[in-house]
Amino acid sequence: MTVRSFQLVATDPLLRAQGVTLEYAGAHSTVRATHDVSFDVYRGDRFVLLGPSGCGKSTLLKAVGGFIAPRAGSLFLNGLPITRPGPDRIVVFQEFDQLPPWKTVKRNVMFPLLAGGMGRREAEARALHWLAKVGLSGFVDAYPHTLSGGMKARVAIARALAMQPDILLMDEPFAALDALTRRQMQEELQALWEEIKFTMLFVTHSIEEALVVGNRILLLSPHPGRVRAELNCHQFGLHSAGSAEFQAAAARIHGLLFDAPTPIVAAAPAQRVES
C-alpha cells in the first residue's frame, strides 16, 4: 500500500475564516456564539483555538466541520466554501462515544475508509498501518468498551489520520483523560506530527496544552467569542513546560483572557507576527 505524505508547501492558506459570526437557537432566543472571527490556517499548522468556556471555540470547530452554517462571514477550505460535513475534514471529538461500540478497533478505523468507497482489503491494510502508528497493534480486534480512555483517544486519532484529511479538527480531544494520560497523548500527538506533518485545528481551554501542542494560538474572549489575540508558540515543546519563558507566555495569555494586568511583560517572548 502507499501512504501519500501530507503536503508541506506554504502557499495560500489551507483554511480561511473571514468574519465568521455563528449563532445557535437557545430555549428563548438565538445565542451568538462567535462574532466576526477571522483567521488563516496554513498547511502543517498546529493551530489552536484557546479560550474560556462560552467563547464559541467548539462551535467554531463544528462550523469548520460543516455541521453549522455561519450567520455571517465565510469559511473556505482550499479556496472552496465549506457547506457540509465531509471526509476532507475529520473531527476527533472529546467524548468517548465517538467510536461506534459495535465495531472492533480495526473496523472503527476502516469505517470512514469504507464509507468513502475504498476497497475492503486496502482499507484493512491502511487501518492496520495507522493502528500500529498509535501503538494499538495488539488491540485491533478489541471492542471499544474494553479499552481505556487513552486507548479510545488513540483509536480516534488513528481513524482520523487514516483518512489523510486536509485538516484534522480536534475538539478538546484529551480533556476527558486523566492528567498523566493527557500528558502522554500530547507527547504522542507531537511525535506523530513530527513524523507526518499533518495540519490540525485544535480546540482547548488549557493554556499549557495550547502552548505545548500548537504553533500558533488564536485567543478568544467569551460571550460572544471575539478574537483577542493571535500568538506564536512554535518555540515551546513538551520539555519547555517548566522554563521561565513558558511561564511568562502562560501568564501573558492569562492576562489577555481575563484582562488582569500581566505581571511579567518584559520577559514575554512570543510577539505577534503579522502573516
Add this chain to the structure above:
Amino acid sequence: MSAQWDPPVRPEYELALSPAGAVQAVRPLSAAQRAWRFGWLRKSALLLLLAIAWEAVARLQANDLLLPGALQTAHALAAGIVSGELPRYVGVSLAVLLQGYAAGIAGAFLLTSLAMSTTLGRDLLETLTAMFNPLPAIALLPLALLWFGLGRGSLVFVLMHSVMWPLALNTYAGFRAVPETLRMTGRNYGLGGVRLVLQVLIPAALPAILSGLKIGWAFAWRTLIAAELVFGTTSGKGGLGWYIFQSRNELYTDKVFAGLAAVIGIGLLVENIVFQSVERLTVRRWGMQR
C-alpha cells in the same frame, strides 16, 4: 479551648516491587459455585420447584377435571406431541404468528423512518402510538372479521396491530437516544439518509429495538391465542388457541393444560434461545448492555 493536632513527621521509604505473579494467586471456584453461575440451571431449579408445588396442590385437590397435576399434564403433552396432533396446531399458529410479526415490523420501521425524517412524521407517530398502543388488539377483531372475513387475513391484521405500536415506540425512542457525537461522526464521513440510518442509527439503537421486538413478540403471541380462542378455527385448520378451546369443550382438562404448557414453552424457548442469543452476539458483546 482548641487542641492543635500536629501529625508526626515520619521517615520516608522506598520499596523494590515484588514480582506481580507472586501476589495474584488464582483460586478456582467450587463445583457448586460454578453451577450457580449458569442462569439456565438456576431457572430450571426454580421451574422444578414450581412443578412440585403444582403437583402437590393437585393431589390435595384430587379433582382431574378442575386441576390435573404436573405429571398428568406432562403425559398429555407427550401424547399430543407423539400423535402429531399438537405439533400440527403449533405449526398453524406459528405460521400465522410469523406473518403478523413480520408485517408489524415492516409497519413499525416505515413509521419510524418517517418520524426520523420529517417533523410531520414525528407528530404522526406520536399521535398514532398514543391512540392505538393502549387499544387491545383483540378489540379490533370483530372489525377485522368484517373487513377480511373469517380467515388468516383477520389474524394477521390484529397481530400487526399488536406488534407495530410498541415496536415503533421503542425504535423511535432508541433512535432519539443515539449520542449526537456518533451521529456527527457518521455525517463527518459523508453518510446521510438511508446509509446513516443503516450504518449508524440502527446499530446504535439496537438495545431499544431488541426490547421492542421482545415486547412485540409477547404481545403477538397472546393476541394470537386469544383470537383463536374467540373465533376458533379458520377454514378447518385451527391453531393452539383452538386446540385449548376444543379440549375444554370435550372436558379434557389435561389437554387444556398441555396446550397452555405448549404456549408457555414456545415463549420460553424463543426468549431464551432466539432473543438471548441475538443479545449475546450483539449488544452484550459490544458492551451496550450488561
